[in-house]
Amino acid sequence: MTAPRITVVGSVNLDFVASGRTLPAPGETVTGATLARHPGGKGANQALAARRLGAEVSLIGRVGGDSMADEALALLRGDGVDLASCRADGGHPTGVALIAVSAEGENQIVVCPGANMAVTPADLPPRIDGALIAQLELPIETVAAAAERTSGLIVLNLAPAAEVPQSLLDRADVIVVNEPEAAFYGEALRRSGGLVALTLGARGAELWRAGERIAVATPPRVQVVDTTGAGDAFVGALAVALLEDQPHDRALAFACAAGALAASRAGAQPSLPTRAEVEAVLTRS
Numbered sequence: 001m002t003a004p005r006i007t008v009v010g011s012v013n014l015d016f017v018a019s020g021r022t023l024p025a026p027g028e029t030v031t032g033a034t035l036a037r038h039p040g041g042k043g044a045n046q047a048l049a050a051r052r053l054g055a056e057v058s059l060i061g062r063v064g065g066d067s068m069a070d071e072a073l074a075l076l077r078g079d080g081v082d083l084a085s086c087r088a089d090g091g092h093p094t095g096v097a098l099i100a101v102s103a104e105g106e107n108q109i110v111v112c113p114g115a116n117m118a119v120t121p122a123d124l125p126p127r128i129d130g131a132l133i134a135q136l137e138l139p140i141e142t143v144a145a146a147a148e149r150t151s152g153l154i155v156l157n158l159a160p161a162a163e164v165p166q167s168l169l170d171r172a173d174v175i176v177v178n179e180p181e182a183a184f185y186g187e188a189l190r191r192s193g194g195l196v197a198l199t200l201g202a203r204g205a206e207l208w209r210a211g212e213r214i215a216v217a218t219p220p221r222v223q224v225v226d227t228t229g230a231g232d233a234f235v236g237a238l239a240v241a242l243l244e245d246q247p248h249d250r251a252l253a254f255a256c257a258a259g260a261l262a263a264s265r266a267g268a269q270p271s272l273p274t275r276a277e278v279e280a281v282l283t284r285s
Contacts, residue, residue, distance in 0.1 A: 001244065003054055003055055003056045004050075004054070004055040004056070004130070004131060004239075004240055004243035004244065005055070005056050005129070005130030005131065005152075006047075006050050006055045006056070006057045006058075006130060006131045006132070006133055006239060006240075006243070007057075007058050007059075007060060007128050007129075007130060007131070007132050007133075007146075007150075008043050008044075008046055008047040008050070008057060008058070008059045008060070008061075008132075008133045008134070009043065009060045009061070009119075009124065009128075009132065009133075009134045009138065009142065009143065009146040010041065010042055010043015010044065010046060010047070010059070010060075010061055010133070010134060010135050010137060010138060011041035011042050011043040011044065011061060011095055011113065011116040011135065011137035011138060012039075012041040012043060012044045012059070012061045012062070012063050012072050012073065012086065012094070012095060012115075012116065013039075013040045013041035013044070013072060013094070013095035013096055013097045013111065013113075013116070014037060014038075014039060014040065014068045014071055014072040014094055014095070014096055014097075015037065015038045015039070015040035015096075015097045015099055015228070015267070015268055016035065016036075016037055016096065016097070016098050016099065017035070017036045017037070017038060017099045017100075017101060017226075017228070017266070017267065018033040018034070018035055018098075018099070018100050018101070019033055019034050019036070019100075019101045019226070019266070020032055020033030020034070020100070020101070020102065020103070021102065021103050022102055022103070023100050023101075023102045023106060023107075023108050024100065024108075033100070036266065036267065037071065038266075038267035038268055038269055038270055039071065039072050039073065039074055039075050039076070039268070039269045040072075040097050040099075040228070040229070040267075040268040040269060041061075041072070041095055041097070041116070041137065042135040042137050042157065042159065042232055043059060043061050043116075043133075043134075043135060043137065043138070044059065044061070044072070044073075044076055044269065045229050045232035045233075045236075045268050045269055045272065046133050046135070046157070046232045046235045046236045046239075047059045047076060047081050047133070047236070048075060048076055048079055048081060048236075048269050048272050049232055049233045049235070049236025049237060049258065049262075049272045050133065050236035050237075050239055050240050051076075051079050051080060051081050052079060052236075052272055052273065052274050052275065053236060053237055053240045053258065053273075053274070053275045053278065054240060054275050055236075055239075055240050055243070056082075057081050057082065058081070058082035058083075058084070058085060059076065059081055059082065059083055059085065059086050060085040060086065060119070060123060060124060060146075061085075061086045061087075061116065061119055061138070062086065062087050062088070062089045062092070062115040062116060062118055062119050062123070063086065063087075063088055063089070063094045063095075063115055064088070064089055064090075064092050064093040064094035064095075064114055064115045065088050065089060065090030065091070065092075066093055066094055068093070068094040068096070069088055069094050072094050072095075073086065075269045075270070076269075085123070085125075087123065089115045089118055091118070092114050092115035092117075092118050093112075093114040093115065094114055094115060095111065095112060095113050095114040095115060095116045095137075096111070096112045096114065097109055097110070097111045097112075098110045098111075098112070099228055101226050101228065101266075104224065105224035105225050105226050105227050105263060106227065107226065107227055107228050109228070111137070111160075113137065116137055116138055117138070117139060119138045119139065119142050120139065120141075120142055121141060121142055121145035121146075123142070124142070124145055124146055124149060125149070126149065127149055127151065128146060128149050128150040128151065128152075129151055129152065130151070130152045131150075131152040131153040131154070131155065131239060131243055132146055132147065132150040132152065132153070132154045132155065133155045133157070133235065133236070133239050134146055134147065134154075134155075134156055134157070135156075135157040135158075135159055135235075136157070136158060136159060136160055136161075136162050136164070137159075137160070140162065140163075140164055140165075140168070143156075143164075143168065144164075144165065144167070144168045144171075147168055147171040147172065148171065153173050153174070153239070153242065153243060154171055154172045154173050154174070155172070155173065155174045155176065155235065155238070155239045155242075156168070156169075156171075156172035156174070156175050156176070157175075157176045157177075157231075157232075157235045158175060158176070158177050158181050158185060159176075159177070159178070159181055159231070160181075161180065161181045161184040161185070166188060166191065166192075169185075169188055169189070169191070169192040170191075170192055170193060172192060172194050173194045173195065174194055174195045174196075174197060174238065174239070174242065175189060175192055175194060175195070175196045175197070176196075176197045176199065176231075176234070176235050176238065177189065177196065177197070177198060177199070178198070178199045178200075178201075178231065179198070179199075179200065179201075182196075182198055189208075190210065190211045193210065194209070195207055195208070195209055195248075196208040196209070197234075197238055197252070197255070199231060199234055199259070201227075202219065202224075203218070204216065204217050204218035204219050204256050205217055205219075205234070205252055205255065205256050205259075206252075207248050207251075207252050214248055215248040215249040215251075215252045216249075216252070217249065217252035217253040217255075217256045218256065219256040219257060219259060219260035220256075220257055220260050220281050220282075220284070221260075222260045222261065222263060222264035223264055224263050224264065225263065225264055225265055225266050225271075226263065226265065226266045226267065226271065227263045228267065228268045228271075229262050229267065229268030229269065229271050229272060230259040230260070230262040230263040230271075231259065232262075232268065232272075233255075233258040233259045233261070233262035233271070233272050233273065234255045234256065234258060234259035235255075236258070236272075237254050237255040237257075237258035237259070237278065238251060238252070238254070238255035240254075241254040241255060253282060254278060254282065257278045257281045257282050258272075258273055258278050260281070261273040261277055261278065261281060
């Protein structure tokens with residue numbers, strides 16, 4: 001089978017992850033956490049997820065002209081993601097995410113986008129061949145331009161939730177949202193006309209079209225360590241599965257397995273599973 005070709009237009013961050021017993025309430029300070037640094041950013045995470053699952057992937061984005069840039073790109077480079085269109089921008093810092101993770105694996109995230117918000121339509125090629133994966137951690141006009149220039153399957157992760165034109169939703173073949181995001185977009189999802197994948201955390205995921213549920217999947221049971229990156233693993237896996245023409249129910253199960261495996265490990269990109277790991281989990285299920 002020929003490997004799917006995917007272009008990801010998205011963010012690149014360096015994650016600073018504090019893992020502790022509990023998450024702070026507003027105004028509260030908690031101590032005793034441990035600190036780790038991992039490459040992250042929704043765009044980079046989804047690019048690496050798709051690459052580890054067998055796709056040929058290129059990433060369009062920006063990092064800063066600082067010492068964090070190489071660290072943020074290290075795993076992408078090591079796994080063979082094409083970074084020719086990921087520019088270094090001396091006028092902005094590399095994007096940073098500040099992440100607190102509890103002992104139960106729940107997280108709180110604050111993102112400082114830096115160079116990500118300097119990605120403009122001028123950074124895009126006139127035509128994007130193959131499939132596109134995009135999120136909302138770049139300027140909306142850049143995401144919309146990428147969708148307009150794409151000839152193949154368009155997978156749009158509407159995260160973080162933001163106001164977007166209905167025309168962008170209409171261009172998407174597949175929209176991925178979690179429950180809060182689905183509530184934010186409401187009826188606009190039904191009007192989009194494409195597939196809508198609704199992620200439900202430990203309860204799995206559903207696939208909808210025009211208000212009708214067409215597939216349901218539950219994830220394998222895992223010990224949750226860190227949910228950071230689990231949604232991105234789901235997005236990358238769903239895109240790969242649909243491009244391979246897997247039936248909807250199998251594609252959804254494939255994506256749920258990838259997300260569950262990512263949640264069972266620490267860090268966003270370090271947690272992303274390989275194709276062999278996902279298939280092994282599905283075989284045991």
